[in-house]
Amino acid sequence: MLRIDQATYDAIVAHAKRDHPDEACGIVAGPEGSDRPERMVEMVNAAGSPTFYEFDSLDLLRLYRDMDANDEEPVVIYHSHTATEAYPSRTDIGLAGEPGAHYVLVSTRGHGNNDGPVEFRSYSIVDGVVTEEEIDVAARPVPDPNSDPRSVP
Amino acid sequence: MAVEVRIPTILRTYTGGEKAVHAEGETLGGLIDDLEANHPGLRDRLVESGDLRRFVNVYINDEDVRFSGGLEAQLADGDQVVVLPAVAGGG
Numbered sequence: 001m002l003r004i005d006q007a008t009y010d011a012i013v014a015h016a017k018r019d020h021p022d023e024a025c026g027i028v029a030g031p032e033g034s035d036r037p038e039r040m041v042e043m044v045n046a047a048g049s050p051t052f053y054e055f056d057s058l059d060l061l062r063l064y065r066d067m068d069a070n071d072e073e074p075v076v077i078y079h080s081h082t083a084t085e086a087y088p089s090r091t092d093i094g095l096a097g098e099p100g101a102h103y104v105l106v107s108t109r110g111h112g113n114n115d116g117p118v119e120f121r122s123y124s125i126v127d128g129v130v131t132e133e134e135i136d137v138a139a140r141p142v143p144d145p146n147s148d149p150r151s152v153p
Numbered sequence: 154m155a156v157e158v159r160i161p162t163i164l165r166t167y168t169g170g171e172k173a174v175h176a177e178g179e180t181l182g183g184l185i186d187d188l189e190a191n192h193p194g195l196r197d198r199l200v201e202s203g204d205l206r207r208f209v210n211v212y213i214n215d216e217d218v219r220f221s222g223g224l225e226a227q228l229a230d231g232d233q234v235v236v237l238p239a240v241a242g243g244g
Contacts, residue, residue, distance in 0.1 A: 023243060043240075052243035057210045057217045058239055073162075081244045089244030095208055097163050097238030 001134045002102045002122040003140045004028070004076065008040050013118055015042050016080035016106040020113050022070040023053040024106075028068050028076035036144065039101075043047035053079045053093070076122075078104035085109070086119035088130050102133065156228050159235040170228065179205040181211065182224035184234065199223070203213060204212040 008028055025045050027039035032133045046056040086107035106121040124131045155175050160168050168174050178184030198213035199209055211218045212235040220225045
């Protein structure tokens with residue numbers, strides 16, 4: 001299951017709508033091993049395409065260096081489909097390189113740049129096997145049970 | 154000529170879970186041969202038909218090797234090599 005806060009969810013949707021008809025892409029980093037998506041990073045789609053996305057290679061290096069320095073990992077890797085459903089394409093599956101991440105797909109095919117609902121779905125992709133997972137959208141940031149003493153009863 | 158090579162999560166099955174390993178080589182191609190000798194299977198994940206795979210990014214001291222000679226790129230003692238799978242796809 002993907003647990004994500006409403007603000008991050010909304011920001012991913014807004015990014016997808018803004019970049020439509022090109023595919024939007026980015027990540028949400030979180031503390032290593034926490035499974036908590038906390039720090040969203042919009043990435044430039046170096047492919048600038050309605051049918052393909054790719055992080056710019058130097059942006060990618062900088063992103064991974066930052067995550068290393070912060071003891072973070074990519075918890076969510078998102079991108080949009082602008083003319084097809086929010087389901088991983090064969091290319092998405094073949095190139096998925098983070099088996100521990102939630103792959104989020106947003107489809108903007110319904111309303112493009114305009115207001116209106118989008119398809120927002122999440123998957124794990126491991127060794128070519130796609131498994132859809134439930135999404136729990138929390139009103140507030142997902143708390144860290146280990147660091148906030150107020151959350152201990 | 155020791156070079157540190159940072160290994161991405163998805164390829165750590167070849168390095169016994171290690172995030173970074175050391176290898177030797179005058180060029181990136183030589184370095185990958187040396188990596189293969191100690192971590193069999195790794196070369197095939199990096200190289201295809203004698204060239205770097207399209208969706209694997211390799212950096213020498215923060216420079217993408219596609220712009221500095223690919224497998225022919227020269228290495229010097231103390232260089233750092235980073236391997237990252239491209240984050241890409243599309244539908």
